[in-house]
Amino acid sequence: MKSLLGAAIAATVLYSTVPTDASAGAMSRACMASDRSAATNRMCRCIQKVANRNLSRSDQRLAASFFKDPHKAQEVRQSDNRSHEKFWLRYKDFGSVVSSSCS
Template identity: 50%
Template sequence: MNKLVIAAAILVAGASGAFAGVIESACLHTDRKAVSRQLCGCIQEAADLTLDRSDQKIAASFFKDPHKAQETRQSNRRSDEAFWQRYQQFGSTAEAFCKL
């Protein structure tokens, strides 16, 4: 049931947004073989459900600098720890709905 609610929210979010978000833009500008507008759009929709704009900017920076993600994950700052928990939820959501 929870997956159905999230799937419906993804469809609504996708229908309302005609412009690429920061996550989708960062995804599209990577050199990975599996990159596609469809996949990056789905990842953006998962981000819209789980991360606020500020968190999305931080997460988007990981596409250019993966080491920054490692630094954030290992940080002792409470704000980084809280962000990392939200980021993990984003990753789980994206994986479940985008079939990563």
């Protein structure tokens, strides 16, 4: 039992310290977890690749949160916060690239 527990802990530590593939990024995970019919592995990997090129990690985390809470996107879009306004411009550009690249 101790060896099984030790192996599980070692695997967890190893997994948490090894860099993951880009397809396992915040956008890809959120896409795959969504209940949308278009959320295929191929589509979610493509979205992640575009996000890696066009959005910072913090932008990706914020954008990924929209999959779970679409209303949050509306709140950010309508926000008077200057950083939200700048994010929204980047996010619109990201959406345009996704539309042309991931169809």
